Amino acid sequence: MRKIIRQILTSRVYEAAVETSLDPAPALSAKYNNTILLKREDQQPVFSFKLRGAYNKIANLSENELSRGVIAASAGNHAQGVAFSARKLGIKAMIVMPVTTPEIKIEAVKRFGAEVVLHGNSYSEAAERATQLIEETGMTFVHPFDDELVIAGQGTVADEILRQNPGRLDAVFVPVGGGGLIAGIAAYIKMLRPEVKVIGVEPEDSDGMACSLEAGKLVSLPSVGIFADGVAVKQVGRKTYNLCKEFVDDIVRVNTDEICGGIKAIYQSTRSIVEPAGALGITGLLKYIRNSGCQGETLVAINSGANMNFERLRYVAERTLVGDSQEALFAVTIPEEPGSLKKFCHDLVGERNITEFNYRLSDRSKAHIFVGISITDSDEREQFSNELTAAGYINIDLTDNELAKTHIRYMVGGRSEEVKDERLFRFWFPETPGALVRFLDATKGRRNISLFHYRMQGGDFGRVLIGLESANGDDRELIRRLDELGYTYFEETDNPAYSLFL
Known part of the structure; x- marks a missing residue:
């Protein structure tokens, strides 16, 4: 613990990152009878805290390692943090991103001068390619979270919070993906202010840290959600897990609608729009207040990032009322x-x-x-x-009911007397050219498409509803083909909203 505190206090993050403000949220504070403060990591040059850890890691490399350049696998904020840091230090950077990565993120990385390599349809496939490229090029890998210097860089957020708010502080709410941010914050706060609670916040469908802490060992999730893509990590880091096991007080799980409500709460307080992962802190904080009934406490939420796709705002607005x-x-x-x-x-x-x-x-x-x-x-x-x-x-x-909220509400009246032996599936299609063609190839000649609904929502994946009919009794073969396709899917044939409206 003393080692990581020393690494936090001697980190080099401020050569690239800035000290962000700790802003009061007066309207929220009055509404919930607590003092609520927002730590504005969306003010960083890359609009995310990830710059802290990435720069601290790269700046501490040896001259030999720097001369060979750095490589990372990421489709989001870590990629921009590594690219920005490499440009600042005048070294080469290569970022391996899935081919499903939206163009806006690819261009953001290229603007910082990094070479982009597109490979695979998922982060895991991109990470495998990055491993191969390390062997081929000799470049140094910069891990997004499970590295002591990365954790120490993120831990500087806690140092700023304690300096900016030296008085009463009851709890700090931290978004959790791989665990780098909360590991650094928890270790630092518990050393200096052990009475302050450090509470992580995870989406219900990407709760790798909560599951690992409950199991007492690292747990790998079979799949992760697509809304808060900034924290969509199947397995947290070993180093981050060990620190969280020792110093984190609790993990709060939140759903998609609640996250949308958190985005709205931040907008009303700051007029800034954060990404879904960036709103986890305030979402967990508000849920904590509702569940505990606490009053008169001083609570801090980390706004971890603001790399929001503009097209996603429509979806957020539609789900906010339910989330609130x-x-x-x-x-x-x-x-x-x-x-x-x-x-x-x-x-x-x-x-x-x-x-x-x-x-x-x-x-x-x-x-x-x-x-x-x-x-x-x-x-x-x-x-x-x-x-x-x-x-x-x-x-x-x-x-x-996810089916009703995402699809049915736009399709009421779509019942057909002609459809026979229909099965209904929700899919997460990669937002990339050819995704539909790959689906059609996988199901070709097996079932007729009897229903199709898609609406762009600005994420890396699109939500698609598909009805398939066939009288040939090829259900087992259909499921085998869908599994081989590799797209995440859910069967909704028995959903009551389907039988009522479609």
């Missing part, structure tokens, strides 16, 4: 007769606002409506469902 518990989505069955809709709106919706309404005639006796209702908190969501049931309306709460 201000909207609930329901499938409601009402009589298909004159006056029934007016009765539903007058007697049950009442003073609540309808945020969304989708309907298409499909049955002469009953109507299935997809409706969004404004609510004040999660308790009102349950209350509204109970009111519907008491009034004799069959209803299904779709607020947590």
Whole structure:
């Protein structure tokens, strides 16, 4: 522990990085009766904390290592941190990125003068190619998180926080991917202010550190989520795990809708737009307040990065209301007769606002409506469902139904009497030319495509809904081909939203 503290205090990060501000969030503080502060790592030259660790590692290389140049595998902020650092030090840099990497990220790395090598459809494939290139070129590998000097560079964030806020401090909330940032912060804070809680925040679908700490050993996740791509790591580092096991107090898991609410909260406080991973800190902080009921505490959230694709904002805005518990989505069955809709709106919706309404005639006796209702908190969501049931309306709460929120709401009325033996799948397609062709080749001659829905959301992967029909009984062969294709997928054939609306 003393070694890493010394490395933090003697790090060279400020040759490239800047000391970022610790800004108050007055509106949030007043709303939640706590003092909430935001550590603005989005103010770095590359808009992310990753510059700290990357530069500290590279600046401490020997002259011989520097002369050979550096190499990294990354599709995001680490790539920009390494490229910026290499330019600052006047050395060569090579970044291996998946071919699925959006052009905006590729161009950002090239602007810093690094050579970009595109390889594979995932980070793991890019990392394998980087390993091969190390042997071929002799370049020095810069790990994104599991390296002492990288961890020490990220730990300078904690040094700044304690200097900028020398008074009361109850907890610091830190986004967790591979664990480099929280490992450095936790080690430093626990040495100087052991009473301060250090709490990590992970997406529910990328919770490698939480799973590892619960298991008491390193755990490799079978898959990771695609929304908060900055922390989409299947296995955390061994060094970062050991430090977190010793010094981290807790890990909070949050879902996609809650992260969208966190992005909105930061925007309202700072007028800056952070990326999903960058909003994890504030998202976990707000969830901690709601769950614990704490008041009068001083809480810090790390805004870890702001490399947000502009196209993704539409998706974020659509999901924010649910994430803030201000909207609930329901499938409601009402009589298909004159006056029934007016009765539903007058007697049950009442003073609540309808945020969304989708309907298409499909049955002469009953109507299935997809409706969004404004609510004040999660308790009102349950209350509204109970009111519907008491009034004799069959209803299904779709607020947590991913199929309904991502696809169904745009497709209501798409039922077809012609479809036979249909199975429904949600896919994560790489946002790269040829992704659909590869899918079609894999399923060619096996099943007819009976349904297709895609909407660009500005990420590395696109969310696609596909219906496949066949009367040939080739289900086992279909699943084998889908598994070989390698795209993440989920079957939704038994989802109630599918049977009601599609």
